[in-house]
Amino acid sequence: MNCQFCYTAKMGLRKNLSAAQIVEQVVQARRMVGASEVSNVVFMGMGEPLHNVDEVLKAVSILLDPKGLGFSRNKVTVSTSGLVPQMERFLRESEASLAVSLNATTDYIRNWIMPINRKYNLEMLLGLLRREFPRQSLGRHQRQVFFEYIMLEGVNDSDEDADRLVEIARDIPCKINLIYFNTHDGSEFKCSDQERINAFRQRVSDAGVTCTIRQSRGDEEMSACGQLGKPDDEANWKPPPPRMRDPRTRAQRL
Incomplete structure (x- = not known):
């Protein structure tokens, strides 16, 4: 998905x-x-699960089946x-x-950091979630969707971003999980500092929206979220x- x-x-x-x-793997x-x-x-991280929706649906079914792994x-x-289309199928x-x-919280920034947004923009994405949640299909009651939100200094961590998140939550039952950006060499991004993350969370929570901070694990070993894999592996190298x-x-130039 080429998330930047x-x-x-x-x-x-x-x-x-x-x-x-x-x-x-399980x-x-x-x-x-x-x-x-x-x-x-949790299916996430090293690839987009719904890019492989047929096999992911089969795997999830096996994980949940009492005759399978019984989760x-x-x-x-x-x-x-x-x-969006694969999300509809999954739901x-x-x-x-x-x-x-x-x-x-804007197409302007999401188009940059998550290029998939150029195909399925926020209006399409959030529109689907508004229609589908609370979820009732297959007798499955998932009241809230989980939103993951990586904290990038000066990119998506302003008070205005927090306020827009609150507006999104007014229409979509959700829980918001703030995630530390795990750094790597050559990255143009930095993680928001702890004070800014705490203030962001407090602003969202004060508006009545459930908002938590996910503690990062494995960062010291380059094994945390977003750090996995070996892009420069010569044996399997391909243009990035x-x-x-x-x-x-x-x-600014304009």
């Missing part, structure tokens, strides 16, 4: 996993740490950058929960996806 803040995205698309390969994790220690499964439908979540066919990597121009720089 994501180190993993620099690898581009290598392949899609089969449902068996996806489920096997099976192996249970063998390593014990079944009781693997309580939740609760409240413990399996599929996160997407916003592939129609799966009992798992849905999360959306929102990360911006294009970088998007910062629209604010162009506006």
Whole structure:
């Protein structure tokens, strides 16, 4: 999906996993740490789950089936950058929960940091969520969609952004999860400082919207969200996806 803040995205698309390969990751994790220690499964991070919707739907079905791995439908979540047609299908066919990597409150910024927005803009994305939530299909009651929001200094962390998030939440039942940007060499982005993140969260929460801060894990090992993979692996090297121009720089020149 070529999200500009994501180190993993620099690898581009290598392949899609089969449902068996996806489920096997959970099976192996249970063998390593014990079944009781693997309580939740989230599809996100190293690729766009709904880009591979057929296999993801099969894998989720196996995870939830009592004759499969027997997870609760409240413990399996599929996160997407916003592939609207595939989201519609997922909401129609799966009992798992849905999360959306929102990360911006305007098309102006989201077009830059998440190029998928140029195809499925905020009006299309949020329009679908307004229609579908609270969710009732398949007897599945998911009252709120989960919004993930990565905090980028000077990009999407202003008071105005917080206020626009509140406006979005007025029309869409949701929970907002603020995420630290995990740095990597050569990135043009920086994580918002802790004071700004706390103030942003407080402003959203004061308006009556559930807003939490996700603690980052694995950053010291380049193993945190957005840091996975080896884009420069010579054995599998291919030209990286294009970088998007910062629209604010162009506006300043004009």
